[in-house]
Amino acid sequence: MELTVTDLSIARGGLPVLTGVSLRLGPGRALVLRGPNGIGKTTLLRTIAGLQPPLSGSIGLPPEDIAYAGHADGIKPTLSVTENLRFWARIFGTGDIAPALGAMDLVALAERPAQSLSAGQKRRLGLARLLVTGRRFWLLDEPTVSLDVASVALFAGAVRAHLAQGGAALMATHIDLGIAEAEVLDLTAFRAASAAPAPGGFDEAFA
Numbered sequence: 001m002e003l004t005v006t007d008l009s010i011a012r013g014g015l016p017v018l019t020g021v022s023l024r025l026g027p028g029r030a031l032v033l034r035g036p037n038g039i040g041k042t043t044l045l046r047t048i049a050g051l052q053p054p055l056s057g058s059i060g061l062p063p064e065d066i067a068y069a070g071h072a073d074g075i076k077p078t079l080s081v082t083e084n085l086r087f088w089a090r091i092f093g094t095g096d097i098a099p100a101l102g103a104m105d106l107v108a109l110a111e112r113p114a115q116s117l118s119a120g121q122k123r124r125l126g127l128a129r130l131l132v133t134g135r136r137f138w139l140l141d142e143p144t145v146s147l148d149v150a151s152v153a154l155f156a157g158a159v160r161a162h163l164a165q166g167g168a169a170l171m172a173t174h175i176d177l178g179i180a181e182a183e184v185l186d187l188t189a190f191r192a193a194s195a196a197p198a199p200g201g202f203d204e205a206f207a
């Protein structure tokens with residue numbers, strides 16, 4: 001099965017943001033969304049995830065085949081790391097959480113209440129959630145925020161393993177994850193005519 005996006009136009013806050021976006025994402029593939037702040041990466045991911053309707057165009061993949069990780073980690077603060085992952089495994093109807101704990105280096109933190117984790121540790125838990133969803137299409141919005149270099153490498157390894165198992169990943173990220181096989185789609189060319197203008201340079205902003 002393939003994710004297909006055809007001639008999609010999308011809006012945020014009632015204003016058109018991007019227009020005419022088409023892409024395809026098949027099993028084993030990763031696609032990185034690029035573009036300046038405010039171009040519409042988050043809005044595009046939210047639309048593909050089914051969280052908001054497009055203005056026009058079509059998305060060929062039911063939301064039930066998608067795992068979305070947005071800016072919020074979706075963590076239950078009073079539950080432990082293990083309890084959080086068991087909660088999500090139950091929601092998604094999957095079982096063993098041990099591989100997810102191991103993949104995101106959470107074994108030593110397994111019994112800690114999530115609210116006591118550092119920002120990067122919380123992010124690792126949020127990403128471990130992806131591994132217990134059993135979903136093939138990962139939509140990831142700035143997944144590496146708060147992660148140190150070692151954790152970025154762990155995460156990149158988890159994405160690669162997911163691709164090797166026939167999964168796919170569509171992600172907005174400003175950093176290079178070192179996933180050589182990932183393709184890049186720059187959204188700048190799809191800016192809607194009535195969208196907010198591109199940010200100016202340093203001189204313009206501070207003159």
Ligand SMILES: Nc1ncnc2c1ncn2[C@@H]1O[C@H](COP(=O)(O)OP(=O)(O)OP(=O)(O)O)[C@@H](O)[C@H]1O
Nearest residue numbers: 012013017035036037038039040041042043044196
């Ligand atoms: N809640 C909101 N209400 C109204 N407009 C919004 C809202 N969130 C974002 N926008 C606007 O929608 C446009 C697209 O924002 P979006 O968050 O999709 O961009 P982005 O490419 O993900 O940006 P960044 O790289 O900064 O994360 C921007 O012009 C932004 O100001």
